[in-house]
Amino acid sequence: MQGADALADLGAGGEPAGHAIGGGDRPVTGENVAEGRFVVVDPPKRLVFTWGWAEGGMPVPPGSTTVEITLEPVTDGTLLRLVHSGLPTPEACAAHEEGWTHYVQRLAARAEGGDPGPDQWM
Numbered sequence: 391m392q393g394a395d396a397l398a399d400l401g402a403g404g405e406p407a408g409h410a411i412g413g414g415d416r417p418v419t420g421e422n423v424a425e426g427r428f429v430v431v432d433p434p435k436r437l438v439f440t441w442g443w444a445e446g447g448m449p450v451p452p453g454s455t456t457v458e459i460t461l462e463p464v465t466d467g468t469l470l471r472l473v474h475s476g477l478p479t480p481e482a483c484a485a486h487e488e489g490w491t492h493y494v495q496r497l498a499a500r501a502e503g504g505d506p507g508p509d510q511w512m
Contacts (some may be wrong), residue, residue, distance in 0.1 A: 422446035426453060436460050441474065450482055468501070470494065 423445040430438035437459045442452035455476035462469045472490055477483045492511065499506040 422448070424452075426457075429456070430458075434461060448482065448485065449478060450486075454478070470497075 422443065425442060425444045426440035428437070428439045430436055439457055440453040440455065441457050442450045442454045444452050455474060458473045460471045462471070472494060474486055474490060477486055496506040496509065
């Protein structure tokens with residue numbers, strides 16, 4: 391697989407669904423499917439959605455956790471704050487920290503006008 395799929399209804403209550411998400415020791419094979427619902431959509435400042443895994447080995451059911459992303463203008467750009475709450479175990483926290491760090495770094499490279507290159511997790 392060369393990439394990931396996503397479906398999203400960006401209204402509050404809409405359903406984001408990510409397919410084929412992996413990383414670290416969880417390679418993208420099409421077996422890891424994330425699902426959730428948008429709770430707050432407040433462009434360009436804030437996005438809140440539920441998160442969990444419909445398929446794959448992570449014990450985090452769809453809708454069981456919440457991700458809040460806020461964007462704040464700062465002198466030299468934009469501060470992105472991402473808080474993922476409700477993860478059930480230290481192992482789930484560590485795995486999601488690894489994944490969010492990986493993808494936020496790639497987003498930062500793109501936002502700065504760079505090319506993060508091929509995603510080694512895909």
